[in-house]
Amino acid sequence: MALSSLTVSAQFGAPRQNPTVPSVTENVVEDFKPATSNQDSKQYPMVNSQRMVRAQISAPNATSVGLDIAGKIYSMTKDEKGVWTGTSEPQDEGFHYYQLNIDGASVPDPGSLYYYGASRWGSGIEIPSTDQDFWQVKNVPQGSMSEVFYWSTYTEKMRRCHVYLPNEYYTNPTKKFPVLYLQHGMGENEYGWAEQGHTAQILDNLIAEGKAVPCIIVMDNGLNTSRPGEAGGFGGFGGPRPQGQRPQGAPGQGGPRRGGFGGFSEGFKNVLFNDIIPMVEKNYRVIADPQHRAYAGLSMGGMQAREITLANPEKFAYVGSFSSGAWSVDQVKASEGFAKNVRLLFMSGGGKENMGCVEAARNIKEQLGMNAVGYESPGTAHEWHTWRRSLYQFAQLIFK
Amino acid sequence: MALSSLTVSAQFGAPRQNPTVPSVTENVVEDFKPATSNQDSKQYPMVNSQRMVRAQISAPNATSVGLDIAGKIYSMTKDEKGVWTGTSEPQDEGFHYYQLNIDGASVPDPGSLYYYGASRWGSGIEIPSTDQDFWQVKNVPQGSMSEVFYWSTYTEKMRRCHVYLPNEYYTNPTKKFPVLYLQHGMGENEYGWAEQGHTAQILDNLIAEGKAVPCIIVMDNGLNTSRPGEAGGFGGFGGPRPQGQRPQGAPGQGGPRRGGFGGFSEGFKNVLFNDIIPMVEKNYRVIADPQHRAYAGLSMGGMQAREITLANPEKFAYVGSFSSGAWSVDQVKASEGFAKNVRLLFMSGGGKENMGCVEAARNIKEQLGMNAVGYESPGTAHEWHTWRRSLYQFAQLIFK
DSSP, rough: OOHHHHHHHHHHHSSOOOOOOOOSSSSSOOEEETTTOOOOOOTOEEEEETEEEEEEEEEEOOEEEEETTTTTEOOOEOOOEEEEEOOOOOOOOEEEEEEEEEEEEOOOOOOOOEETTTTTTEEEEEEOOGGGGSHHHHHHHOEEEEEEEETTTTTTEEEEEEEEHHHHHHSSSSOOOEEEEEEOOOOOOTTTTTTOHHHHHHHHHHHHHTOOOOOOOOOOOOOOOTTTTTTTOOSSOOOOOTTTTTOOHHHHHSSSTTSSOOHHHHHHHHHHHHHHHHHHHHSSOBBBBBGGEEEEETTHHHHHHHHHHHHHSOOSEEEEEEEOOOOOOHHHHHSTHHHHHEEEEHHHHHHHGGOOOHHHHHHHHHHHHOOOOOOEEEESSHHHHHHHHHHHHTTSSSSS | OOHHHHHHHHSSOOOOOOOEEEEOOSOOOOOOOOOOOHHHHHOSEEEOOTTEEEEEEEEEEEOOOEEEETTTEEEEEEOOEEEEEEEOOOSSSSEEEEEEEEEEEEOOOOOEEEETTTTEEEEEEEEEOOGGGGOOOOOOOEEEEEEEEETTTTTTTTEEEEEOOOOHHHHHHTTTBOOEEEOOOTTOOOOTTTTTOOOHHHHHHHHTTTOOOOOEEEEOOSSSSOTTOTOOOOOOOOOOOOOOOOOTOOOHHHHHHHHSHHHHHHHHHHHHHIHHHHHHHHHOOOOSHHHHHHEEEEEEHHHHHHHHHHOOOTSSSSSEEEESSSOOOHHHTTTTTTTHHHHHHEEEGGGGGOOOHHHHHHHHHHHHOOOOEEEEEETSSSSHHHHHHHHHHHTTTSSS
């Protein structure tokens, strides 16, 4: 597993200090360009053709500044004007969270746009990838990505989700659409697929090429699902909660090998069935039957999808599990009706994750006779480019 | 004018260092609570009942840390664990941009959510206001706030805007709606009204109370309107541009007293008329006539609205100018048709801005016989709470 230690410490409790290493100075190709994930007008951070990251910040009175990315802190060096610059080793192509460390303070880089992941809003950087064209904003018919609030009878709070509507939702005002429920991972929230996931662009582009069926996509928060009075739950949107609390059913109390995340999928299952699906089917023009309903998630979100769809195989026709481990033949067989009802089980992972999804899908297909597809993202690990590619693949297979 | 110096330096060129002052330690009421503008689970920054801000950050190796808000840097002090804490003087109620300064580096506070203003994404803090109920998320019929991209024939780029659709847009699928075009200020962008402006909540709540006519609201970027090859323009969304470039027609080349921002409103006028309005009237169910079209803006956005509506009084029936100065009788009189065509001219400002909008509206009404309304936001300056209140007032007067 190639989780960055920033992610690991945020996800699994005990924060740990990444090791400090020198900036890279040898054999650096000086063709750095501003990252596309930067704020408008900001030159730094930059990326070069070797996929090295160069950060820079003015901190004239600091004694030590570091670039904290992918599990290492690269020492930056100061010039005569008090500007610190440092260069990392090559990174995987795609999107990564990072931060700066200034005299012991971990802070967002003022040059970056901010993304939610590793349990915080903070810096992220896009390392150009050979196939990045598929998620760019292009001059094709555009859908929309909405922020929507709704009342949850389960949590007794207003909740926030994101809803993608395809272009045809606007141009064809009587047509009804299938729906994909698409969930984030641990330490992330309902912004992940909308922002660094580029869901709207992936779908707009696929639909424009005739490769995906126009559908509605609903992205919700899989973690803040505690009921009033429940200990340790995550708060509502934006609401503060006491520091140091851990969610119920946190990893370690029952990891994927022991059957799932326990409390995590229970809370989200209740919100999904009691609140989210009814809200979507009431407020939008939806084909409200299981044959037109898909559910996919990444990492923890894929583990939730596994638990929930194996226990409720009559509710979804298409299931996606991205970087959530390979499902076994026995797991699927133990669910009465899954192999019969579900038209597609899609399992994927980053090539560097070595999850064995391709082989697992082959086994399930051969032994259970159901449609199962495995996909491996070349050269990537437990990170967003794996998941964008997974969505790109999955979206071409559903509702057909 | 009570622009914060953070805003001033970002808006008007030469960055200037705010003066450093000691943290407030006397007569501080110790009832601090986490700000509602914080990231989930983050305790700091906090606000007390005196509207003082308390910031805190761990920076064990730093020698100097400051809280930079409203034109002053408050020195923070370090405890034995390396955690720095500081407290500001009382702030105006409402929303303010701020940042931390660590050994000379100006950085976002890792505790805050991030907002675009002062020409950067960075920290913001909400100081509770007596009337904040009007922009809270409530369990009322919800509209949606969408991110939408479209092709601009003028800039020859894809552009991004935000579109608010009222709840009834979804529930009443054949109804057509009036449209308000609503613009941000200098150093801000198309996120301002959608995020810190809480436009969707203000409208959802007003519509639920029967106080506003359901309408579509379109929020675009009034600054990145340069054509290909034009010097100094702002880039497209997300795209980097060289540092240090100034936009054409920047303040100083023609301020509001000399007739407006020149190049600023020219570029936006072309995008508005050639691209934005046609896109909206093509893609949404819109009552596409001037009687159902409103245009308002804040600060620079209000100056653009003034120039554009005075020059094109046949295109809009309702005009709003928030914190953009008082319009004179002569200005309105010089526009042929404005007093006759426009059903409402609304001018507002913060009480601390002393813009004289109430008197100016009275003069225009008395001397020109048109409907003009002035509003003054009690106790606020050139800041977002003034503009939220202005929208709250304006939205109750339009399309009726």
